[in-house]
Amino acid sequence: MATIAPQDELLDAPLRVDLYRTMVLIRTYEERIRQEYHADKTPGFDIGKGKVPGEMHLAAGQEPVAAGACAHLRPSDAVTATHRPHHLAIAHGVDLDRMTAEIFGRDGGLGHGRGGHMHLFDPAVHFSCSGIIAEGLPPALGQAFAFRRRGTDDVAVAVTGEGAANQGAFHESLNLAALWRLPVVFVVEDNDWGISVPRSASTAVADNALRAAGYGMPGERIEDNDVEGVYRAAGRAVARARAGDGPSLLEVHTLRLWGHFEGDPQSYRPGLATLDEADPIPRYRRRLLEEGVLDEGRVEAIAAEAAGRVGRAVEAALASPEPDPATATAYVFA
Amino acid sequence: MATIAPQDELLDAPLRVDLYRTMVLIRTYEERIRQEYHADKTPGFDIGKGKVPGEMHLAAGQEPVAAGACAHLRPSDAVTATHRPHHLAIAHGVDLDRMTAEIFGRDGGLGHGRGGHMHLFDPAVHFSCSGIIAEGLPPALGQAFAFRRRGTDDVAVAVTGEGAANQGAFHESLNLAALWRLPVVFVVEDNDWGISVPRSASTAVADNALRAAGYGMPGERIEDNDVEGVYRAAGRAVARARAGDGPSLLEVHTLRLWGHFEGDPQSYRPGLATLDEADPIPRYRRRLLEEGVLDEGRVEAIAAEAAGRVGRAVEAALASPEPDPATATAYVFA
Amino acid sequence: MTLVDQPAPAAGAAPPRRLTMAKAMVEGIAEEMERDPSVFYLGEDVGAYGGIFGSTTGLLEQFGPERVLDTPISETAFMGLATGAAVEGMRPVVELMFADFFGVCMDQIYNHMAKIHFESGGHVKVPVVLTTAVGGGYSDAAQHSQCLWGTFAHLPGMKVVIPSNPADAKGLMIAAIRDDNPVVYLFHKGAMGLAWMSKTKRALGDVPAGAYETPIGTAAVARPGRDVTIATVSLSVHHALDVADELAADGVDAEVLDLRSLVPLDREAILESVGRTRRLVVVDEDYHSFGMSGEVVATVAEHDLDLLAAPPVRVAVPDVPIPYSRGLEQAVLPTPERIADAVRRVLG
Amino acid sequence: MTLVDQPAPAAGAAPPRRLTMAKAMVEGIAEEMERDPSVFYLGEDVGAYGGIFGSTTGLLEQFGPERVLDTPISETAFMGLATGAAVEGMRPVVELMFADFFGVCMDQIYNHMAKIHFESGGHVKVPVVLTTAVGGGYSDAAQHSQCLWGTFAHLPGMKVVIPSNPADAKGLMIAAIRDDNPVVYLFHKGAMGLAWMSKTKRALGDVPAGAYETPIGTAAVARPGRDVTIATVSLSVHHALDVADELAADGVDAEVLDLRSLVPLDREAILESVGRTRRLVVVDEDYHSFGMSGEVVATVAEHDLDLLAAPPVRVAVPDVPIPYSRGLEQAVLPTPERIADAVRRVLG
């Protein structure tokens, strides 16, 4: 946890490199998962086939949210993610090998292959996620409640999409967290889309931060998918929560670089061709190169390091056995 | 439908008398229901006994909301109420005899005795209610949707308590209504209590009108349980909805004069002894008397008229037979 | 004229004490709260009011607002809060005021509370007790009178317990709080012994002082008998016992089996009892189809058809929402009359 | 590589046409929308996307955004909107993307959509069709693979229909839209014939052109047989037919009864079939306990124990959330292997 620089000061160079490194690790991971996912589904895409079957929601383009917010966290803080959880899991330090094994449905996975990519639970870093829109928020309240009862200054970061901000669970969670001054940071990832439905067709206001006022909590929107903007805003929100001053709401205008899930033709989506121009990772790399924080050698080293780490995770996953079908009814009850 | 006077002009005298008359009719009705409800539950209050069994939620003190809002409505407009529905039903012109017969569980009731006091449906005036907190709102959206599709300028008035404003259904309904510019007027009856829970222990903000901004719709709070204030604000909101400009949110600071339900000891509630001083009906009567809009004779005539009407409704209800138990499984399917 | 019960007498009274089911339930909660600081209670009107049906009377006074929490009317949020707190090692008891309201928060219950343990491959535990009031009989109509235990029991991951008497109410509560799994605890308003509701003579019962667990997943023979098994739960146990007493005069010796828990269901106890009596009546205040009554009948039929000397008979709510009017409601509830008729029918 | 199907060929093609179940369903909706201007469709991603599982492909193009509406992710609001619009005389078809999500809006479904007609004493009608995708088999894990028809069928006031083939998909859709009651219409993703999911050879079927209704509440004998009745619904009908074909080689003549509708349940058809075959296997992709499988078994047992020559056998999901990993999921689903085993078992 670096200290938070005021809005007009530059962040420390090592911190900026860390933010970049986290984003690169996430992207490298998701590119590999994407490749593994599709590898054995051809010819003819069949969602249930292959080493990684089922729905696959990747977060490419949304790395700034995860890197910026989780940089303030320690393993004792909680992070709750959605159906699109990998970036947050990685940024919060979920065990990458066991997470990968879970995605590959292996016995060595976080959930012994029971959960899959939308159901990653790593109690060591208080990470969880849920495939039901906005319904991950209420449990985060309970984690925050338990932290406060235990007398720690740990916080819970609860993440949803902009589409999710129209679910009842969102409203109830914000009200209750504010009322009980729970140490929660709500983060809305506004990637403009809820599957095929644009924000304008789902949300009556242009800025979810406006809604924070309805709960008497600070609200802030970060434009431009800017990792440093996220870092600064999240720093304020986390500090506030740690200090016992209650929850905050951040909305980050981010980018869904790929489809909603793998296999999504995105025929509903204009501007597909130029999407890559908005990719936040090359953009941040260019900036750090220009400002002399990175050089080409460092960039390559970071890429190589990420590739190595991801490679080892996939290897470890593939080395783990498939769960024994005879144990299919295990783990219903403790 | 009278025309709406600007904020600083007095309302027409006949209209003011009408508002008063509606409130008196409601109160007279509820006093009678209260009496009938308790009449044969003694000695020893037993909720399931008597001519009117089950839970009974009366709205004494909240008449200004119903009288003020419904004065703008015609029978083709919809009103959706809560578990505490009588004042709104009466103000919107629900068939009083059949409503009363329903409350007495008779075959001649609005629901042939199936529904009871929390489930009053009168399609002739598009009236409905629900015993589930805030869940009456979504169907009101559908009524408004149908009105617009039919090309009329009818509106739906959807009422909830301040406690209900923390339910997910509230949030979802406001967002969707605003997004689709549906002709809905949301009315929050803030009577300070959700059963035994004071507003301060349920709601993170002091004014639900603040929440309207989170949906891009106008929000207004009416203080002082003022029937004329409600009338004016509802006039603006109804006009806006009729004009196709979408929904509004009104919150009225009103008063729960009696218990949450009959039999509620209210031991959790401070200030019980002086509650009657805030009764909006004597207050409005005094004002109209002082301003010469009413005189004592008129007051008595209105009271007598109300007593007569209520008496006839109860008589008609009691004259209706009990439903035949052999028909108990009827009306599950059309 | 009050809907609130008096607080239970101060602890320390010598056993045996005769308590209402409400007081026994509260005693179980209070003893666990004293023993284990991670236990807390949250829900609507559970503080100053003491629970609309007396489920928490006196707890606020005893444990204070940090451990007995009134919530906003936000069932999804506070149900999920309970789950999250349990994930972090606390042991919440969370009240849904009426089971009928499950639909506003069912996702939290069955997609989260009930599934997290499984999805995590056993790595995360969710020790929540979800208390909720069930049952009709006092004209509270279609949205406030349902039992719905079939709905909860159908979905895997939650235990489902249903006490019918004060001793079990306390023992099942203690067992539920100590269980590492989510446990749905359904208490019948008509069996709580509330001052403001009609009571059966069985509303009071002996309750041992101190801690004890009623094992979850074990049925109880509420009345042994040789001629017919009446398998049931909750308030219907009282009715079945009344009917058994009445039929004893006619020389019919009915066994009343109080299932007490639907998940796990004590199938052995059902088979053992029916194996002896060879006749089965299932009484179920929940809806008839696709629920408990069918499951109990199927349990016997799939095990051994020869166990039964006559076709089993079900007495349940005939797939109709609960009507308001007293005569209509009584016509659809499993009343003693309907139970007695069924017993006579199964005896041929 | 796409999750979207092509739009159905333009109307007017001559019968018989072989269509997927998805296309047949859409055809039923489209024909009713043409006939009746009060019909409209709303839900998530039902517009430009055409329904995640192809339930609305082409409808937006044909009927425009006034009648095919993408909603926010606010199931409670839009489910209730459908109810209110129906109360005012419209005939909405409202899609819940996955049945697994029912818990976020169940109050609207079972306390409102399902009960208003009853509570109003028959004065208010609620002609809504609630479409929703069910079923697993493609590793979509515990929150996206459930069938849950037992949950819907347990609660009174809604009809529950479950087409297994294209012709019924169209006929039941038309019947559901014309029905004056709420009808839950559950379509299995694995039976829709989607390009991006494994299909059985039965995914395509003859579908009559023009309007016709498949009667709600009537089971169909999908394959007549003398030796055993396999009663089931949805994708399991396909598996049961495959198993029947396979067992025919061993001289076993299995009857496959496609229940098609759980509410009303065609109990006569079950009794008639079992009366002939005297052996019953119930196959149910929903959870085992407190659901459809128990209800079907109980229906037979309570009618006449002598109807059965052997104890009935149930093949269902063994009360476990649906696991992600392929081998685990296949172990809990009612696969052809499990069905064949059950048939052999019931034949002794």
Ligand SMILES: Cc1ncc(C[n+]2csc(CCOP(=O)(O)OP(=O)(O)O)c2C)c(N)n1
């Ligand atoms: C309650 C519920 N409704 C619908 C869905 C289906 N669904 C999955 S993701 C998604 C879109 C979510 O949009 P958003 O919240 O913006 O998150 P994003 O996918 O953009 O990250 C939908 C509708 C769901 N999982 N849960």
Ligand SMILES: Cc1ncc(C[n+]2csc(CCOP(=O)(O)OP(=O)(O)O)c2C)c(N)n1
């Ligand atoms: C979903 C749901 N939760 C809880 C209840 C129980 N309940 C009935 S009325 C009420 C309080 C409502 O408070 P408010 O909305 O302020 O309305 P008021 O009673 O004050 O008119 C509660 C909690 C319910 N009916 N539905």
Ligand SMILES: [Mg+2]
């Ligand atoms: Mg989004």
Ligand SMILES: [Mg+2]
């Ligand atoms: Mg209130």
